[in-house]
Amino acid sequence: MIEIRDIKKNFGTQQVLKGISATFENGKCNLIIGKSGSGKTVTLKCMVGLFEPDEGSIFYDGRNITEMNFHNRKTIRREIGMLFQGTALFDSLTVEENVRFPLDMFTDQTEEEKRERVNFCLGRVNLPNTNLKFPGELSGGMKKRVGIARAIVMNPKYLFCDEPNSGLDPKTAIVIDDLIREITIEYNITTVVNTHDMNSVMGIGDKVVFLHEGYKYWEGTKQQIMEITDGELFDFIFASDFLKDLRRHAKF
Amino acid sequence: MYKFFEQLGAYLILMRQSFSKPEKANMYWNETFRQARDIGVGSLPIIAIVSTFIGAVSAVQFAYQFRSISLVPMWWIGSIVRKGMILELAPTISALLLAGKVGSNISSELGTMRISEQIDAYEIMGVNTPAYLIGPKIAASVVVVPMLVVIAVFLGIIGGWGAGMLGNFYSNTEYFRGVTDNFDGYDVTVMLTKAVLFGFIMSSVSCYKGFTVQGGAVEIGKSSTQAVVLSSILMIIVNFFVAFFLL
Ligand SMILES: Nc1ncnc2c1ncn2[C@@H]1O[C@H](COP(=O)(O)OP(=O)(O)O)[C@@H](O)[C@H]1O
Numbered sequence: 001m002i003e004i005r006d007i008k009k010n011f012g013t014q015q016v017l018k019g020i021s022a023t024f025e026n027g028k029c030n031l032i033i034g035k036s037g038s039g040k041t042v043t044l045k046c047m048v049g050l051f052e053p054d055e056g057s058i059f060y061d062g063r064n065i066t067e068m069n070f071h072n073r074k075t076i077r078r079e080i081g082m083l084f085q086g087t088a089l090f091d092s093l094t095v096e097e098n099v100r101f102p103l104d105m106f107t108d109q110t111e112e113e114k115r116e117r118v119n120f121c122l123g124r125v126n127l128p129n130t131n132l133k134f135p136g137e138l139s140g141g142m143k144k145r146v147g148i149a150r151a152i153v154m155n156p157k158y159l160f161c162d163e164p165n166s167g168l169d170p171k172t173a174i175v176i177d178d179l180i181r182e183i184t185i186e187y188n189i190t191t192v193v194n195t196h197d198m199n200s201v202m203g204i205g206d207k208v209v210f211l212h213e214g215y216k217y218w219e220g221t222k223q224q225i226m227e228i229t230d231g232e233l234f235d236f237i238f239a240s241d242f243l244k245d246l247r248r249h250a251k252f
Numbered sequence: 253m254y255k256f257f258e259q260l261g262a263y264l265i266l267m268r269q270s271f272s273k274p275e276k277a278n279m280y281w282n283e284t285f286r287q288a289r290d291i292g293v294g295s296l297p298i299i300a301i302v303s304t305f306i307g308a309v310s311a312v313q314f315a316y317q318f319r320s321i322s323l324v325p326m327w328w329i330g331s332i333v334r335k336g337m338i339l340e341l342a343p344t345i346s347a348l349l350l351a352g353k354v355g356s357n358i359s360s361e362l363g364t365m366r367i368s369e370q371i372d373a374y375e376i377m378g379v380n381t382p383a384y385l386i387g388p389k390i391a392a393s394v395v396v397v398p399m400l401v402v403i404a405v406f407l408g409i410i411g412g413w414g415a416g417m418l419g420n421f422y423s424n425t426e427y428f429r430g431v432t433d434n435f436d437g438y439d440v441t442v443m444l445t446k447a448v449l450f451g452f453i454m455s456s457v458s459c460y461k462g463f464t465v466q467g468g469a470v471e472i473g474k475s476s477t478q479a480v481v482l483s484s485i486l487m488i489i490v491n492f493f494v495a496f497f498l499l
């Protein structure tokens with residue numbers, strides 16, 4: 001479980017996060033949703049330590065990462081996997097080398113063990129036989145899969161995904177979402193997913209946190225979202241008039 | 253002025269971080285060798301062509317000047333080409349060429365990695381990113397630039413010989429008598445000192461510029477231009493001080 005308490009973050013005079021508290025549970029897909037520019041990525045980057053929050057604390061199963069030095073943070077970083085919005089695959093390395101990199105850098109496994117683990121992870125994300133390709137040769141969906149494989153290769157306890165289905169067609173997007181959900185449940189990971197995609201919310205939103213204008217505006221489950229009939233969240237979820245009409249006439 | 257010191261401070265901090273202890277030595281070795289190969293092999297053709305012709309053109313010019321002063325023997329040209337290449341031409345011209353090629357390469361590579369979040373991806377894994385991404389580049393550059401400069405000297409001397417043969421300025425024996433005459437090892441020390449400093453300046457400035465890029469493609473372009481300009485200027489200034497104090 002990850003808990004964030006009263007996180008604030010400014011860039012210059014712009015207040016992006018104005019005090020956000022939330023908990024993210026293990027074995028679940030915890031979604032952070034909001035319009036673009038609402039601070040989802042900044043929240044995620046504060047949580048993993050890529051940004052320093054100006055105020056507030058972040059607890060990884062009780063361990064306060066905001067008070068740790070570089071050395072102690074490393075322990076927690078080894079337990080974190082992250083899928084970046086643009087995948088951030090290392091483009092000078094092959095698919096296999098990308099996935100193997102954390103093993104090379106941080107473990108003393110033999111070549112054989114590493115190869116097995118890499119192939120297992122690539123198999124898990126349904127990407128067999130792409131080992132020797134370079135990221136530039138892959139489609140958007142395949143890159144995301146490699147990104148996921150790299151994120152889970154060290155058996156993380158915490159998985160962060162920044163807009164995992166941005167830039168994908170709706171079908172592929174759902175496949176990637178499902179993959180993230182399956183892995184979360186299978187390995188009992190605390191997964192935090194940023195998204196502005198309705199399909200994801202309805203598909204994998206075990207728990208949903210809605211950010212609006214720097215505050216946590218709403219928190220609940222996907223079932224609870226369906227009961228909402230007005231307000232900012234309603235506007236966000238049922239963005240088009242078509243959807244709003246559909247919602248108003250639907251019976252659950 | 254304030255901004256200048258702020259940047260200088262950031263640069264120095266980054267350099268200190270770049271030489272912290274590596275987690276896994278063999279990964280760093282591999283990366284250093286990879287960089288050395290990229291820098292060395294990638295730059296060899298341009299260094300070879302330019303230094304050969306610089307050697308050739310120096311020979312032609314001195315021959316032209318000496319012809320009017322009949323008291324100066326033509327074999328001196330070998331000596332002058334050698335000394336000129338070692339002390340000034342090979343290190344300085346290689347440095348400027350490499351700043352253009354290697355420097356812009358390094359800073360746009362790191363800039364792209366920064367913008368595409370690849371550096372963040374390393375960071376998340378727990379990699380000490382300055383140490384892994386910058387340290388090996390500087391180490392490789394400090395070793396490879398002197399090697400390239402030595403090659404440039406040899407090719408420059410050969411270029412001078414070639415030009416002399418073509419223009420019939422001197423015989424083989426005359427030229428190589430000049431090349432070997434009165435050879436001073438101290439010149440080589442000065443040359444290598446320059447080369448090591450140049451290797452450090454161009455790689456560290458370019459790494460700093462690339463690593464700290466913010467924004468997008470436009471900023472990557474700008475910062476790699478700045479890396480080339482800034483490191484060229486610094487190297488020319490350092491070149492003067494090395495000559496001033498060591499010669
Ligand atoms: N490194 C940064 N420097 C300055 N401002 C930033 C930076 N990163 C994000 N911001 C600002 O913070 C706000 C939220 O951005 P972000 O978290 O990326 O939104 P999103 O919800 O779309 O992921 C935006 O207004 C953005 O301009």
Ligand SMILES: [Mg+2]
Binds near residue numbers: 041042163194
């Ligand atoms: Mg974002």
